[in-house]
Amino acid sequence: MPVYVALLRAVNVGGTGALPMAELKAVCEEIGFTDVKTYIQSGNVLFRSDRDEAAVQKDLEAALARKMGTSPGVLLRSRQELQAIADGSPFPHAKPNYLLVNFLPEPAPADALEKLVAPGGEEVHVAGREIYVHYPDGSGRSKLRLPALKAGTSRNLNTVRKLAEMAREMEAG
Numbered sequence: 001m002p003v004y005v006a007l008l009r010a011v012n013v014g015g016t017g018a019l020p021m022a023e024l025k026a027v028c029e030e031i032g033f034t035d036v037k038t039y040i041q042s043g044n045v046l047f048r049s050d051r052d053e054a055a056v057q058k059d060l061e062a063a064l065a066r067k068m069g070t071s072p073g074v075l076l077r078s079r080q081e082l083q084a085i086a087d088g089s090p091f092p093h094a095k096p097n098y099l100l101v102n103f104l105p106e107p108a109p110a111d112a113l114e115k116l117v118a119p120g121g122e123e124v125h126v127a128g129r130e131i132y133v134h135y136p137d138g139s140g141r142s143k144l145r146l147p148a149l150k151a152g153t154s155r156n157l158n159t160v161r162k163l164a165e166m167a168r169e170m171e172a173g
Contacts (some may be wrong), residue, residue, distance in 0.1 A: 004046070006043075009072045032136055082163050098138055101160050112148035
């Protein structure tokens with residue numbers, strides 16, 4: 001049975017979308033997902049399902065909407081995709097916690113970087129459904145503006161690596 005990694009948007013970040021990970025796990029189990037595991041308080045959940053990706057996304061978004069009043073947005077990736085994203089980092093010099101991978105629901109538009117404003121020396125690379133952003137001074141004080149990021153959710157490279165590792169362990173077990 002395939003392993004899916006779901007990344008939720010705007011969950012437990014900046015006081016919005018509070019959803020304890022135990023409740024997220026319960027929601028996933030209630031809709032029939034198995035071997036459900038969460039990782040840190042930012043809306044990361046791994047599970048098995050024999051449904052296809054479109055059905056998994058639809059079912060999880062609907063269940064979260066019932067639980068939270070609205071769906072925070074769900075972005076699904078496979079273990080292979082997460083591993084390729086981690087291995088394909090275009091900024092090998094960046095500290096992993098200063099490199100955010102922005103996961104998008106669909107490929108970034110061809111003109112995604114045209115409206116980029118990066119006054120802090122941030123480096124940006126578009127790769128399909130992901131946009132990598134290296135924040136040399138950290139993301140907390142950054143004045144970066146990139147409208148293409150609004151539709152997605154971000155995880156630092158350490159988190160992406162850990163999720164890929166957890167998914168690999170689930171597939172092996």
